[in-house]
Amino acid sequence: MLLADCQVRLGEYKKVIDSLSPLADADPGNRTIAFILGSALVGDGQVSRGQVVIDKVFHDEDSAQAHFLFGSILLLADDGHGAIREFERAIQLDPKLPTLHAWYGRALMRMGDTTKAKTAFLDELSQNKNDFDANLFLGVVLRQDKDFEEALKYLSRAVELRPRDQYARYHVAAVYAALGRPKDALPLLEGVAKEFPEFSEARVLLASVYYRLNRKEDGDREKAAVQKLTSEQQAKQPGSGNVNNQSKPPDKREEQ
Numbered sequence: 001m002l003l004a005d006c007q008v009r010l011g012e013y014k015k016v017i018d019s020l021s022p023l024a025d026a027d028p029g030n031r032t033i034a035f036i037l038g039s040a041l042v043g044d045g046q047v048s049r050g051q052v053v054i055d056k057v058f059h060d061e062d063s064a065q066a067h068f069l070f071g072s073i074l075l076l077a078d079d080g081h082g083a084i085r086e087f088e089r090a091i092q093l094d095p096k097l098p099t100l101h102a103w104y105g106r107a108l109m110r111m112g113d114t115t116k117a118k119t120a121f122l123d124e125l126s127q128n129k130n131d132f133d134a135n136l137f138l139g140v141v142l143r144q145d146k147d148f149e150e151a152l153k154y155l156s157r158a159v160e161l162r163p164r165d166q167y168a169r170y171h172v173a174a175v176y177a178a179l180g181r182p183k184d185a186l187p188l189l190e191g192v193a194k195e196f197p198e199f200s201e202a203r204v205l206l207a208s209v210y211y212r213l214n215r216k217e218d219g220d221r222e223k224a225a226v227q228k229l230t231s232e233q234q235a236k237q238p239g240s241g242n243v244n245n246q247s248k249p250p251d252k253r254e255e256q
Helices: 002-009 013-026 031-043 047-058 064-076 080-093 100-110 114-127 132-144 148-161 166-178 182-195 200-212 216-235
Strands: none
Touching: 002 013, 002 031, 013 031, 031 047, 031 064, 047 064, 064 080, 064 100, 080 100, 100 114, 100 132, 114 132, 132 148, 132 166, 148 166, 166 182, 166 200, 182 200, 200 216
16 A cells, blocks of 8 residues: 555556555455545546546545545546635645645646645645655746746756656756757757657747757758647547548547
């Protein structure tokens, strides 16, 4: 259980799912297993399956764990107001529940309240300076506020915690670009573009960095790749006129 809890905090959700699913089947009423497994399933984007696990144990329960889990489900279902209500109740019941303030901050960001979101992320970091989401999203908010040096501190910590996370690397690169440090941004963006070729925002920024480094040929190549990717994504949208895609449901990817 301790290993699974550590893996959830590291974002290694599939490992947790594989190890705890048999235990949950053998002991479906175990609250600790249900909480950690439910958190992993929600974190992995398996919201429906996670809700089944959570409902079995926490249905109608007024506990911090229950409100936290239901809030995370509501947030991924794009119900920011509902998620905030659940997280605020969870904080009333147990303000020291790990990762709770980070998820609360994400919900506040979703609803546009970045001032309270920053406070929530700082509350999480006061309890655990190694919380990935709190570091990442606090850095994102600070970057949006153009407080680049402060943003870089938290975003760099997020990259240290999860070196392969594409969003953390992208935002660090964006800060480097904003600070006039394209050479520092380049290896991060090249890595993201290679590993996640459909991450169009990263590839747009990569093209810009190439141009700033007077690498026009590379910039033109990346710009063309972005245009092709955009066209392909538009062709997959409902109503695009593409006969092969008209009967397919829209792509509903969960938030990272």
